[in-house]
Amino acid sequence: IRAFITELEKLRDLPAETLDGTRIEIYGNIEFPHEAALCLQNGAEGIGLYRTEFLYLGRNDLPSEEDHYQAYCEVVRIMGDRPVTIRTFDLGADKVPLQLGLEKEANPCLGLRSIRLALRYLPLFQTQLRAILRASVCGNVQIMFPMISTLAELRQAKLMLAEVMEDLAESRIPFRRDIPLGIMVEVPSVAVTIDRFLDEVDFISLGTNDLIQYTLAVDRTNRNVVNMYNATEPAVLRLIHHVIQEASRKGVPVSLCGQMSSHPLHTMLLIGLGLRKFSVAAHSILEIKKVCRSVTVQQCEALAKRALEMDHARDVQALLREQLIKLIPAFSRIM
Amino acid sequence: IRAFITELEKLRDLPAETLDGTRIEIYGNIEFPHEAALCLQNGAEGIGLYRTEFLYLGRNDLPSEEDHYQAYCEVVRIMGDRPVTIRTFDLGADKVPLQLGLEKEANPCLGLRSIRLALRYLPLFQTQLRAILRASVCGNVQIMFPMISTLAELRQAKLMLAEVMEDLAESRIPFRRDIPLGIMVEVPSVAVTIDRFLDEVDFISLGTNDLIQYTLAVDRTNRNVVNMYNATEPAVLRLIHHVIQEASRKGVPVSLCGQMSSHPLHTMLLIGLGLRKFSVAAHSILEIKKVCRSVTVQQCEALAKRALEMDHARDVQALLREQLIKLIPAFSRIM
Ligand SMILES: [Mg+2]
Ligand SMILES: [Mg+2]
Numbered sequence: 021i022r023a024f025i026t027e028l029e030k031l032r033d034l035p036a037e038t039l040d041g042t043r044i045e046i047y048g049n050i051e052f053p054h055e056a057a058l059c060l061q062n063g064a065e066g067i068g069l070y071r072t073e074f075l076y077l078g079r080n081d082l083p084s085e086e087d088h089y090q091a092y093c094e095v096v097r098i099m100g101d102r103p104v105t106i107r108t109f110d111l112g113a114d115k116v117p118l119q120l121g122l123e124k125e126a127n128p129c130l131g132l133r134s135i136r137l138a139l140r141y142l143p144l145f146q147t148q149l150r151a152i153l154r155a156s157v158c159g160n161v162q163i164m165f166p167m168i169s170t171l172a173e174l175r176q177a178k179l180m181l182a183e184v185m186e187d188l189a190e191s192r193i194p195f196r197r198d199i200p201l202g203i204m205v206e207v208p209s210v211a212v213t214i215d216r217f218l219d220e221v222d223f224i225s226l227g228t229n230d231l232i233q234y235t236l237a238v239d240r241t242n243r244n245v246v247n248m249y250n251a252t253e254p255a256v257l258r259l260i261h262h263v264i265q266e267a268s269r270k271g272v273p274v275s276l277c278g279q280m281s282s283h284p285l286h287t288m289l290l291i292g293l294g295l296r297k298f299s300v301a302a303h304s305i306l307e308i309k310k311v312c313r314s315v316t317v318q319q320c321e322a323l324a325k326r327a328l329e330m331d332h333a334r335d336v337q338a339l340l341r342e343q344l345i346k347l348i349p350a351f352s353r354i355m
Numbered sequence: 356i357r358a359f360i361t362e363l364e365k366l367r368d369l370p371a372e373t374l375d376g377t378r379i380e381i382y383g384n385i386e387f388p389h390e391a392a393l394c395l396q397n398g399a400e401g402i403g404l405y406r407t408e409f410l411y412l413g414r415n416d417l418p419s420e421e422d423h424y425q426a427y428c429e430v431v432r433i434m435g436d437r438p439v440t441i442r443t444f445d446l447g448a449d450k451v452p453l454q455l456g457l458e459k460e461a462n463p464c465l466g467l468r469s470i471r472l473a474l475r476y477l478p479l480f481q482t483q484l485r486a487i488l489r490a491s492v493c494g495n496v497q498i499m500f501p502m503i504s505t506l507a508e509l510r511q512a513k514l515m516l517a518e519v520m521e522d523l524a525e526s527r528i529p530f531r532r533d534i535p536l537g538i539m540v541e542v543p544s545v546a547v548t549i550d551r552f553l554d555e556v557d558f559i560s561l562g563t564n565d566l567i568q569y570t571l572a573v574d575r576t577n578r579n580v581v582n583m584y585n586a587t588e589p590a591v592l593r594l595i596h597h598v599i600q601e602a603s604r605k606g607v608p609v610s611l612c613g614q615m616s617s618h619p620l621h622t623m624l625l626i627g628l629g630l631r632k633f634s635v636a637a638h639s640i641l642e643i644k645k646v647c648r649s650v651t652v653q654q655c656e657a658l659a660k661r662a663l664e665m666d667h668a669r670d671v672q673a674l675l676r677e678q679l680i681k682l683i684p685a686f687s688r689i690m
Contacts, residue, residue, distance in 0.1 A: 129462045130574035136583075169571050170588060171666045207572045208543040209590035216589065216666060234572050235543045236504050237565075239465035248471075253505060254551065255544035331506045331551060
């Protein structure tokens with residue numbers, strides 16, 4: 021296993037290119053600014069998901085615009101001219117900021133969370149948007165809205181962004197007006213009507229953690245049903261496939277930033293479903309790159325085709341394990 | 356309005372046939388056995404959804420097989436040879452039977468509920484299945500599983516049913532071995548892969564209440580987000596359309612038993628999406644029949660086509676309201 025790690029470390033500066041020359045992009049997911057350095061060190065081509073909830077948690081007051089700005093600039097500085105995708109706050113459900121004094125909900129996962137909270141507490145949202153826009157002139161910043169579920173909601177959020185831009189312009193504060201704007205695809209409604217959303221965004225990112233949860237009606241933190249939470253369920257694969265195909269057809273960049281993309285078990289499958297951009301945990305970058313460099317797209321497509329025809333998540337999982345270990349036996353020891 | 360009610364009452368014994376001669380079936384939804392009489396009186400052609408949760412709620416012990424059996428026979432007796440679709444218990448979420456001493460869950464709607472509970476508490480499930488099977492020789496009984504989310508789960512439930520059949524056969528207790536078996540389509544995963552499920556059931560019923568909830572990630576009992584819960588959201592319409600089209604293609608009967616079908620606002624839209632079998636609250640039967648008898652399928656299809664192209668739930672709702680009132684002005688006074 022030590023030899024395997026050494027082998028992986030040699031991949032740091034090599035591109036994630038398949039054996040038949042298809043370029044795969046690997047971005048990093050971060051929760052705290054300092055993690056950006058590790059992403060870069062492992063060869064991340066950008067930050068595909070910068071979670072910003074940490075700014076709100078574990079404190080009694082709300083973060084100031086300056087708190088936001090500093091946190092964003094820190095990462096932008098580390099990443100140089102590489103893209104940094106800042107996701108607006110995804111609070112609620114299991115990440116509840118006590119400062120807001122929110123009432124307890126019977127089903128918080130189906131409640132006032134994430135972008136819904138942002139559109140309810142506009143000053144909070146505006147503060148964050150101002151900071152992101154200000155940071156946009158320091159590097160290659162992108163903005164991403166989480167938990168969008170309807171077109172109306174997306175348009176409302178975009179309207180907010182436009183208003184904040186006007187405020188900044190009036191105050192002659194510099195920002196990038198053409199900052200790329202994207203959404204997480206994590207609510208089934210968006211996956212099912214993704215064609216409509218693609219016309220209104222610059223990029224999308226599949227948030228499989230929630231997408232799986234809502235598609236199967238399974239709370240993945242509930243031990244009573246967690247065994248039903250499977251990334252390889254046929255319905256989940258079909259939705260992912262559909263979203264990637266539609267995005268590719270319309271030429272809109274699509275990445276996948278859920279936990280699913282950080283596990284090498286899913287890499288071939290996802291390439292086969294058409295994914296060309298992974299956004300993964302810092303410590304997974306090298307493993308995912310290793311898989312990319314060991315396969316052909318044709319192999320992956322054949323595998324995805326078989327997987328899409330299967331009836332059960334566990335059969336797909338067994339197939340993925342078998343194929344991955346056949347290709348890279350070293351993985352059998354680490355999973 | 357009194358005149359309108361009198362007019363509706365004249366429809367009791369007339370078929371729900373469109374102006375161009377397409378036959379629509381209208382079934383009733385019931386919660387308690389005595390409601391079957393009202394359904395019949397209003398001209399229901401069968402019971403499309405017999406909810407059985409009442410047997411478990413408001414008591415300290417569990418219902419016996421005989422309790423189940425009597426409750427089923429009562430409805431079967433009322434309905435004569437008309438189909439009676441008994442749904443196995445849909446407990447959990449907001450209908451929690453205290454007898455089971457279930458632990459509180461963070462998101463009960465995404466937790467151990469409905470068929471999941473049945474497959475966890477097998478003796479409860481077996482008792483109910485025995486009673487339904489015994490009642491199957493008294494009339495035209497159908498059995499329906501709620502909240503199915505994967506093929507594996509459906510197969511497990513069917514296996515249970517087969518086992519109970521074997522037990523009954525061994526004890527020489529009569530039952531109908533070919534009792535029609537169906538599922539609720541109310542979890543997005545099933546709607547998305549409905550083609551796989553259609554090969555394994557005799558009929559399906561769209562449960563829009565939950566389907567809308569999961570598709571949009573909105574708890575409809577949560578006042579913070581209930582404004583986002585809309586039957587006319589583009590994604591919901593697309594899923595309903597997809598399910599009906601696939602079922603029609605495979606010749607599997609499909610009904611819709613959610614609250615959506617009980618509101619005359621949706622009748623034309625649903626006919627236009629291909630629905631030919633409505634299962635509605637007893638007090639809605641005549642209103643729905645009135646709409647059916649006032650439209651052509653072509654009109655409905657044109658309306659559905661327009662609705663499917665719209666971006667916002669509220670635009671669809673406005674369109675539906677406008678069209679319905681143009682057709683039957685009396686409805687303007689009751690909605
Ligand atoms: Mg999420
Ligand atoms: Mg339901």
